[in-house]
Amino acid sequence: MLNKKGGGKIIAMYWFVMLIIIAGGIFAMVYSFYHHPYDVRELEAEIMINHIADCLSNKGELNSELFNEEGFSQNFSENFLGNCHINLGVEEVWQKNFDVEEEAWGGEPQYYLQINFYNAINLENSVFEISKGNLNLVADWNIQEEKEYKRTAKGVEDGFFSFNGEDMYLIKILTIVKKTEKNVK
Amino acid sequence: MLNKKAQVSEIMTWVIATIIIISILLVFVYASSLLAQKTKIIKATDLKIDLGKEVDLLETKNLIAYDLASENEEEIIKNWEEENE
Numbered sequence: 001m002l003n004k005k006g007g008g009k010i011i012a013m014y015w016f017v018m019l020i021i022i023a024g025g026i027f028a029m030v031y032s033f034y035h036h037p038y039d040v041r042e043l044e045a046e047i048m049i050n051h052i053a054d055c056l057s058n059k060g061e062l063n064s065e066l067f068n069e070e071g072f073s074q075n076f077s078e079n080f081l082g083n084c085h086i087n088l089g090v091e092e093v094w095q096k097n098f099d100v101e102e103e104a105w106g107g108e109p110q111y112y113l114q115i116n117f118y119n120a121i122n123l124e125n126s127v128f129e130i131s132k133g134n135l136n137l138v139a140d141w142n143i144q145e146e147k148e149y150k151r152t153a154k155g156v157e158d159g160f161f162s163f164n165g166e167d168m169y170l171i172k173i174l175t176i177v178k179k180t181e182k183n184v185k
Numbered sequence: 186m187l188n189k190k191a192q193v194s195e196i197m198t199w200v201i202a203t204i205i206i207i208s209i210l211l212v213f214v215y216a217s218s219l220l221a222q223k224t225k226i227i228k229a230t231d232l233k234i235d236l237g238k239e240v241d242l243l244e245t246k247n248l249i250a251y252d253l254a255s256e257n258e259e260e261i262i263k264n265w266e267e268e269n270e
Contacts, residue, residue, distance in 0.1 A: 014199060018206065025210030029217040036221035042228045050242045060249040120261050150222075159269070160243040161250035161262050168250065168258045170265065 039183040041154035045175040048086070048113060049158050052173050055084035056115070057162035062171075067164060072117065072128040080130050086113075088133055109134035112153075112176040120161070120168035127169075137176040153178040 056063050065076050065083060076083055088111045112133035116126040141155040155176035162169055251262050 018203070021203075021207060022210065025207075025214060028210075028214045032214060032218035033221045036218070036225055039226040042226070046228070053243055053246060057246060060246070060253045120258055123261070123265065158243050159265075160246040161254070161258075161265075162246065163250065163253055168254060168261070 036185050037183055039154075041177040041179060041183050042156060044177050044179075045154060045156040046158075048111075048175040048177075049156055049173045051086065052084060052113065052115065052175070053160055053171070055086075056171060057160070060163055062162045062164045062169065077128075077130045081132055086132075108136075108178070110137075110178040112137040112155075112174075114138075114174045116172045116174075118170040118172065120170060123170055126172075133176075134178070137178055138174075140178065141176045150184050151180050153180075 056066065063076075065073065067073055068075070080086075081088065088109065112131070112135060114131040115129065117128040118125070119127050137153045137155075140153040143149065143152055153176050155174060157172065157174045159170055159172040162171060247262060247266065251259055254262060
């Protein structure tokens with residue numbers, strides 16, 4: 001009789017332990033799924049391409065500010081971010097963390113953008129180039145030609161045609177976003 | 186002696202049941218973390234706009250350019266699009 005009572009207690013204890021284990025397992029499942037960040041870097045790069053394309057061309061015509069009397073305007077290139085209302089410093093990664101006297105995420109800029117203009121007659125050689133941001137990200141992105149790596153920068157390259165008067169140009173835009181700390185775990 | 190045997194077999198049942206439950210849980214935990222890695226990558230093509238078809242801004246710009254282009258230029262645009270498909 002006494003022995004039977006002891007057995008019942010052990011089984012009750014076992015069920016209690018099982019309950020904790022199963023609850024812990026469900027918690028671990030939910031945590032591992034929802035704790036994983038969304039990787040929106042490619043989406044961000046594509047949005048940036050669309051924004052740049054909209055800034056450079058409207059209704060099939062290239063932005064008139066892109067040109068001066070001599071051809072492509074160097075001034076537009078230099079003030080490109082301001083002209084197209086692009087703020088690459090919007091993330092805290094560009095800001096110094098003065099409290100610990102070191103730059104957040106190593107202070108490395110997390111974006112790169114490059115725009116190449118090709119005359120439709122010769123699509124091989126670029127006639128004008130605009131590039132802004134962290135050039136090192138290009139190498140980081142190029143590594144992935146054969147295999148995609150999780151912790152390297154993500155980039156998108158696309159292009160479109162547009163006119164300046166009678167001349168047709170191909171505009172190729174490359175945007176690269178790193179931000180692995182926010183998008184990959 | 187018989188009583189002890191019965192106890193051992195009863196304990197074995199629970200032990201095996203526990204191992205099965207824990208291993209199933211571990212498989213599910215691993216699967217959920219794998220699922221998070223695979224499905225939490227968002228691209229612009231994943232964002233379906235409720236227009237019945239995908240909207241590509243650069244494609245639209247190319248179509249406008251195609252409309253404005255001469256015959257030669259139309260050919261250039263066509264060839265470039267084919268190469269980049």
